[in-house]
Amino acid sequence: MPGRGAQPPPVLRVEGLGVRYGALVALDDVSWEVSAGEILGIIGPNGAGKSSCYDATTNMATRSGRVWLDGQEVTAVPPHRLAALGLKRAFQQNAFFTTLTVLDNMVAVLAREAGTGLLPSLFMPWREASRRAALEDEAAEILERFGVPRAMHGLRPGNIPYGSQRMLSIALAFGRGARVLMLDEPAAGLGGADMARLAELLRGLREAGVALVVIEHHMDLIMSVADRIFVLEQGRALATGRPQEIQSDPRVLEAYLGHAA
Structure with a gap:
């Protein structure tokens, strides 16, 4: 884990990322990296380029720069293949099949990762019953690991609490596993016990060796769980360092709070 001995080599490294929308420069020469078992927080004021950074990293936006995953350059790899290689992301808005149960949502993801189409995974003929049962067992275990109890598995996503x-x-973004998991404001709309459960989940994923990259506006959360913080301002890198360093950096205070310390 970072902070104990030498820093391990990065699992994900981006170099010189740039994104333009016409005359608007959304991201300008941005570089960062994250290692296995590390949480990198990305923060910055609204419009700083955080989501553009995620889109650029996962090849979901036209961009300049280069990206490496496990030492292999993946700059030109399309998003779906990046996911297959272990670079996965969850979006700011909840994303699931609203007409399927919670469990079937997870089954569909596992079936897709195994190369089984969505419809066959959900409407298998009787000869596929054992494979379906195995997928359901695996899906239930993953959901429980991520704090979604079995009592909710038969419900549709819209009928379970927002925190769940x-x-x-x-x-669903994590599926069977990820080398790198990128989360875009996972704490949006959360508070109290839900926030505590999210923090516990993030720490558990870190302990399991996952490299986490987290965009977050909830400063109490990100400062308590992140190993390092990367700060963006107006599409450019402003500062990077440990949470306590970032909290006392006058450049960050000026950009984020509107005044220097």
Whole structure:
């Protein structure tokens, strides 16, 4: 884990990322990296380029720059293949199949990762019953790991509490596993016990060796769980360092709070 001995080599490294929308420069020469078992927080004021950074990293936006995953350059790899290689992301808005149960949502993800189409995974003929049962067992275990209890598995996502919906979205993004998991404001709309459960989940994923990249506006959360913080301002890198360093950096205070310390 970072902070104990030498820093391990990065699992994900981006170099010189740039994104333009016409004359608007959304991202300008941005570089960062994250290692296995590390949480990198990305923060910045609204419009700083955080979501553009995610889109650029996962090749969901036209961009300049280069990206490496496990030491292999993946700059030109399309988003679906990046996911297959272990670079996965959850979006700011919850994303699931609203007409399927919570469990069937997870089954569909597992079936897709195994190369089984969505419809066959959900409407298998009787000869596929054992494979379906195995997928359901695996799906239930993953959901419980991500804080979605079995009592909710037979419900549709819209009928479970909002905090559990957020956990479900993260579970669906993670699937059978990820080398790098990128989360875009996972704490949006959460508070109290739900926030505590999210923090516990993030720490558990870190302990399991996952590299986490987290965009977050909830400063108490990100400062308590992140190993390092990367700060963006107006599409450019402003600062990077440990949470305590970032909290006392006058450049960050000026950009984020509107005044220097």
